[in-house]
Amino acid sequence: MASAFPKPEKRGKKPKKRLPTKKVRQKKAKAKCLALWSKIIRAKGACVFIGKLVGRKWHERCSTPLNAMHCLPKGAYPALRLHLDNGMAGCGEVHMYYTKHPEEFGILLRQFWGPEKTEEMLALARTQIKIDYEAELVVLEEKAREHGL
Numbered sequence: 001m002a003s004a005f006p007k008p009e010k011r012g013k014k015p016k017k018r019l020p021t022k023k024v025r026q027k028k029a030k031a032k033c034l035a036l037w038s039k040i041i042r043a044k045g046a047c048v049f050i051g052k053l054v055g056r057k058w059h060e061r062c063s064t065p066l067n068a069m070h071c072l073p074k075g076a077y078p079a080l081r082l083h084l085d086n087g088m089a090g091c092g093e094v095h096m097y098y099t100k101h102p103e104e105f106g107i108l109l110r111q112f113w114g115p116e117k118t119e120e121m122l123a124l125a126r127t128q129i130k131i132d133y134e135a136e137l138v139v140l141e142e143k144a145r146e147h148g149l
């Protein structure tokens, strides 16, 4: 006999809790790595461009917060994405200026690194590597501790 009242809805199977896939774990670790890289670079202190000529203007003081700038861009040179020598602390304004003027930045970078270091970094930049972000995160966390962060 059919009841006048609706039957309780059948509960579906409880979805199995899936462990995040390697791809998801890597993605999360990558974001953490970049944040940590930035923190370590900024811990170096102030904008390195203070008192220097940026474009046609002397950079006397910063009006924007400190950024961690990639020397060689992290998109084009993934091998140097988390390299601590591939970063410099610069305020947002300078960061923006040099992002828009990569040729000028290239000249400056050679001075910043010096000829030997520049060659070393360029050689590294050309290497094709697949970064294991989970492993890299462990290394960066250790470095951050060393910097007292």
Ligand SMILES: [Zn+2]
Pocket (backbone or CB within 6 Å): 047, 049, 050, 059, 061, 062, 063, 090, 091, 092, 094
């Ligand atoms: Zn500045």
